[in-house]
Amino acid sequence: MPKEESGTRKPTKWSRMRRLMTSLPIFVILMGILVSVSHLTAVDWKYEPVDQNLATLTPDTAVTFENPDHVHLNRMGDYKVDSHHETFTAVRPSTGEKQKINMLIRQPRGAVGKRPGTVFMHGAGYGTCDNSFGDVAESLASAGFVTAVIDKPVWSTSDVDRDYPASAAIYERVIEHLRSMGDVDPGKIGIYATSESTWIAAYLLKLDHDVAFQVLLSPMVYSPRHATGFFVAQDFAIAGANQGYQAVVRRLFSIDADLFGLGNFDIDPSDRYTYSIPTLLAYGGKDVMTAQVEGAQRVLAQAHEVGNDNVTVRSYAVSNHVLRLGDEAQTGTPFVDHYQRDMVDWAVGQAAGLRQKSPSVGGATIHQSIAVPLDLKGRPTLTIYLVVLHLAMAVLLLSSLVLALVAVGAKIHHMVRHKGPALGFAHGFGGMLASVAGTTLATLALFVAGLSQVILAVVKLGWGGVPQPADVSDWSWPVIQVVCALVIWAWSRIFARMAEVASLKGVAQLPSQIKGRLTGGPTIGEQMELNEPGPVVASTRLGQALFIVTTAAMFCVLLFFAFWGLFIYS
Incomplete structure (x- = not known):
């Protein structure tokens, strides 16, 4: 064949x-x-509604109070300021880990009687008592407050696994230290928190129901997943990145962090105590990290639910996430005009127990480009x-x-x-x-x-x-x-x-x-x-x-x- x-x-x-x-x-x-x-x-990610605005009641940011008894109200610069350092050991409750903490106390020179106090709480990063809050702590002290700034309690944690309850316990310890000082009125101590530390402030107020007031700069009102997902998505668009890169944001913020032992991503940063005390919210017009409209509305609603109508909102044009002018990466960037004056005046009035006369919502119109992605989940x-x-x-x-x-x-x-x-x-x-x-x-x-x-x-x-x-x-x-x-x-x-x-x-x-x-x-x-x-x-x-x-x-x-x-x- x-x-x-x-x-x-x-x-x-x-x-x-x-x-x-x-x-x-x-x-x-x-x-x-x-x-x-x-x-x-x-x-899936819902960006609507877009371009939300919260109209203010007045463009003026000044804070004034009814004062029928003509109580003397200190102003910024009334006192010269003395300062001294103290040191203590911060023990992390969950692990027993220790960290040496330096604390910088500022006091108004020559002030008589018991003074109100303020404890400053760090935002993201690794701030110390000497390189953080110097100008605002000095300003409050010059108006008669005793202020305390500490090294940020971080132990061996990083930005992704901060121990917020432990940090709150350390700040509470600082509050108790101020209360023990002879020249401080223990019933008039407030907190000053920025950005990330507003999550810690929520834990602190669960521990201490006697905090007198709080100043919150660019507060992170929502959970870390929703808050950071919002600002990254918004900033990708502002930076001019192709819309396709938003797919990266959506998937990245859908990670189930609990699988890696990271429990912070989905914490609920608020409860009935969080906004139950006199609160000042301060926002910057150039802040691209905070959901300002929905955040302010949520704070006002939650405060109203617990019967607190003492919430003041101030918005400052051309200022950034921490109310400063220009690039915060450059040293010496100043606060926006009038912010320190307004903040000090508000704190002085609260310490005096006066009723606010100026509108509760003032300054530049508050804007938000996209909605907070509340449907995000792990x-x-x-x-x-x-x-x-x-x-x-x-x-x-x-x-x-x-x-x-x-x-x-x-x-x-x-x-x-x-x-x-x-x-x-x-x-x-x-x-x-x-x-x-x-x-x-x-x-x-x-x-x-x-x-x-x-x-x-x-x-x-x-x-x-x-x-x-x-x-x-x-x-x-x-x-x-x-x-x-x-x-x-x-x-x-x-x-x-x-x-x-x-x-x-x-x-x-x-x-x-x-x-x-x-x-x-x-x-x-x-x-x-x-x-x-x-x-x-x-x-x-x-x-x-x-x-x-x-x-x-x-x-x-x-x-x-x-x-x-x-x-x-x-």
Whole structure:
């Protein structure tokens, strides 16, 4: 019987049309997988209502009181100020860990009688008693208050795992210290909290129901998840980042932090005590971190629920998150005009027990660009997938890098010793792998560059600065989406080429080859070698391992892109 009829006819190379028709379904399958991942990990987020405004009752920020008995009210600058340092050991209740705390006490020189007091509470960062609150603590002391500023109690915690209840216990200890001082009225001690420390203030007021008043600068009225999710999403838009990068924000703030033992992300920062005392809310017009309209409304509503109508809101144009002018990253940035005067006057009036005469809501119109994302929640499945994917990608990228370095060394060694091929890539797979892997990694670098630029812009905005015009963070997203599609097409061509080579080696004829072997013909391997000499991908184990590991690593990178929403093209 002729060979053509025995089932051992040698396969022929594919036509361009057959290669195209093989590549196309592979491309569709790969794109379908990645598009599905992007949509399955998508997180809904309601930005409406947008551009909310809270109209003030007067543009004037001054605070005045009814004073029918003509009680003498001190003003800022009435007294010279004396100061001294004290030291104590702060013990973290949950662990017993200790931290040496320095405390700076300021007192009005020559003031008679028992004085009101104020304890200052640190926001984010690692402030000390000597580099924090110096100007406002001095101003209050010059109006007759005894003030206390301490090193921030942090122990071994970081910004993501602060122990808020423990911090509250330490600030309560400072309040008790002021109460024990002979020149301080124990019933007239208030707190001054900024930003992050307003969460701590909520815990403090649960411990101490005798705090007389509180000054809250840019308070974080909502949980850390909702508050930080709001300001990051808002700042991404202000920084000019492509809208696609908002997908990163949505997924990032849907992480279930409890899986990592981080319990702060979803704390409820308020209860019936939080706004039950006289409260001053102060906002900056350039503050891009605080949900001011919804925050002020929530404070007013919760205060009203517990019968407290002594809430004053002041908004100062052109000032940042901590009521200062300009970039807070620069030292010596001053407070906005009149803020210190207004704050001191308000505190003096509260300490005197007077009724406020000036409107409760004053200053610049309060604005908020988007809604607080109250529908955000921790998603355990999404979080586990995120961790597994990113770990796998890191391991595979590192492994492929190591193999690539070994391959380079082996290639140099073989060239010097005039040995055979070090990798033995066949059918052009080596060049194709290098080209597609290089393109994939360059796309990953572009994504990191775009995300880094917007993060730096957000940090600059948070400090009150003006970010550089959007560049990479604007055009990188659509470019990456296009390149990703092209990379998928390139991978589909590689897989189609592998199928072609396998076909040339007679893989499709295995049944007839098995039959031939049973009747005394060549082995299957011998018949495949006769059909198409050489390996499918590479002739060496190093080349094969490099191809397999690099292919897996690049697929993980594509899954990484899919997770962060880059395969959503709508």
